[in-house]
Every structure is written in C-alpha cells, then in structure tokens.
Amino acid sequence: VVTLDDASIAADMARSLVRGGLKIVEITLRTPAALRAIEVIAGRVPEITVAAGTVMSLEDLRCAAAAGASLAISPGATPTLLDECRDAEIPLLPGIATASELMAGLAAKYRCFKLFPAGAAGGIAVLKAFAAPCPQARFCPTGGITQDGAASYLDLENVPCVGGSWITPPEALAHQDWPRIEALASRAAALRTAAPR
Ligand code: 3PG
Numbered sequence: 001v002v003t004l005d006d007a008s009i010a011a012d013m014a015r016s017l018v019r020g021g022l023k024i025v026e027i028t029l030r031t032p033a034a035l036r037a038i039e040v041i042a043g044r045v046p047e048i049t050v051a052a053g054t055v056m057s058l059e060d061l062r063c064a065a066a067a068g069a070s071l072a073i074s075p076g077a078t079p080t081l082l083d084e085c086r087d088a089e090i091p092l093l094p095g096i097a098t099a100s101e102l103m104a105g106l107a108a109k110y111r112c113f114k115l116f117p118a119g120a121a122g123g124i125a126v127l128k129a130f131a132a133p134c135p136q137a138r139f140c141p142t143g144g145i146t147q148d149g150a151a152s153y154l155d156l157e158n159v160p161c162v163g164g165s166w167i168t169p170p171e172a173l174a175h176q177d178w179p180r181i182e183a184l185a186s187r188a189a190a191l192r193t194a195a196p197r
Contacts, residue, residue: 001053001142001165002173003028007036009176013168014045016178020185026073026163028053029060035067042068055092058084065089073140075116077101082108093140097121102134112138114163119144124152131158147184150191162191 002025004010010027017025025048027038034052041050051071052064058081061072070090074081077094085092086109095116096102105113115121118141122129127139141153142163150162167184171177 001026001028001163002168003030003165003170004033004037004173005031007033007040009173010037010040011044012176012178013173013181014041014048014050016181017167017185018045018047020167020182020187021189022048022167022185024049024051024071024161026051026053027069029056029064030054035063038064038067038069042070051093055085057081058088061085061088061090061092073114075114077105077113079104079108082110086110099130099133102130102137106134106137111136112140115139115141115143117143118153118162124156127153127156127158131156147187147191150188154191 004027014025027034027050029052038050038052049070051073052069053073055061055064055072055074064072071093072090073093075095077096082094082105093112093114094105094110095114096105097116130137137158139159140161140163145162145164146166153159153162167188168181172180
C-alpha cells in the first residue's frame with residue numbers, strides 16, 4: 001500500500017517491488033499525484049497489477065480505471081458504494097470492520113473484502129470469528145500489518161493475501177532507496193512461498 005507525493009518515482013518504485021517478487025501494488029488516492037502514478041505504473045510496468053486505494057465513490061473508481069487501475073479498494077463500504085460499484089469497469093474490494101458490514105457486503109453480492117483497519121478491528125481473532133458464520137467470505141487485512149505479523153494472518157483459511165505500507169517506508173521513498181524497497185518486497189514475497197493459497 002503506497003502513498004506517493006511524486007508520480008515521477010512511481011515506475012522505479014513499482015520495478016523495485018517486481019524485482020522483489022511482488023505482483024500487486026495499491027496506490028492510495030490520497031495525494032494529487034496518485035492518478036498519474038497509477039497511469040505511469042500501468043503504462044510502464046506491466047509486470048505488476050496496479051490497484052487504486054482509498055476509493056470513496058463510483059467517481060473515484062472510474063477515474064482510477066481510466067488511469068489504468070485493475071482493481072479498486074475502499075477503506076469502508078457505504079450501501080451506495082456497494083450498489084454503484086458492483087458492476088463497474090473494475091472490481092471493488094470493499095472495506096469492512098464489523099459483522100454487520102460484512103453481512104451488508106455479502107448481501108450486495110461481494111465475496112472478497114478488505115478488513116480495515118485490521119489490527120484495530122480485532123485482527124486475527126475477528127477473522128477467525130467471521131469464518132464461522134460467513135465461511136464463504138475472503139479477506140485482505142490491511143492496517144497495522146507488519147512483516148513479522150503477516151504470516152499469522154496468511155495462515156488463516158479465509159485470508160489469501162495481506163496488504164500494508166511496511167514495504168515502502170516513506171523515508172525509503174523520499175531517498176529513492178530502491179535496493180531497500182526491493183529487499184523489503186523480497187521478504188514480503190517470501191511469505192507467499194511459506195503459506196501458499
Ligand atoms: C491504508 O489504507 O493506509 C493501509 O491499510 C495501510 O495501512 P498500514 O500503513 O498500517 O500498513
């Protein structure tokens with residue numbers, strides 16, 4: 001999960017992730033540079049799938065799709081967002097944090113969700129609890145995940161992937177420290193080998 005202030009480093013950043021073995025990057029729509037960064041990555045680094053994060057509306061999703069994003073991710077899920085984005089140009093991974101939000105998402109025909117903020121919302125315990133009444137749901141927990149904590153999430157049957165900003169620390173981005181980002185990406189990619197699903 002990457003928040004970029006400068007789209008001119010987007011391609012180098014994405015190539016560092018690819019060299020480390022990662023296949024997907026979420027660019028948050030939190031800065032004026034975000035849509036351009038998505039466009040740059042989609043156009044110049046085809047080895048990686050680019051998702052748009054912090055999508056709050058159908059309009060955000062459409063702008064992200066037009067920039068080249070393959071996936072939209074929202075921190076939460078209003079009934080309007082769930083309804084409007086269900087058949088949109090690109091899929092939405094809606095954010096949920098409670099059983100009621102999960103039920104609303106399932107009722108709206110979504111099956112994959114972002115658990116956000118994962119750590120603060122209950123982390124592994126809440127994902128285990130959701131598995132009993134809603135075994136069909138799958139989750140990408142983000143928010144408070146670390147390299148050391150990620151493996152325990154990936155051990156869960158209902159967690160095919162996790163996300164987080166630990167792979168692209170702001171200071172590494174500011175210094176364009178691509179070897180460091182590649183090394184962090186490589187450690188993160190190794191988690192997949194350890195827990196294939
Ligand atoms: C976010 O949307 O900011 C992500 O969930 C990243 O959270 P993190 O910075 O705690 O990894």
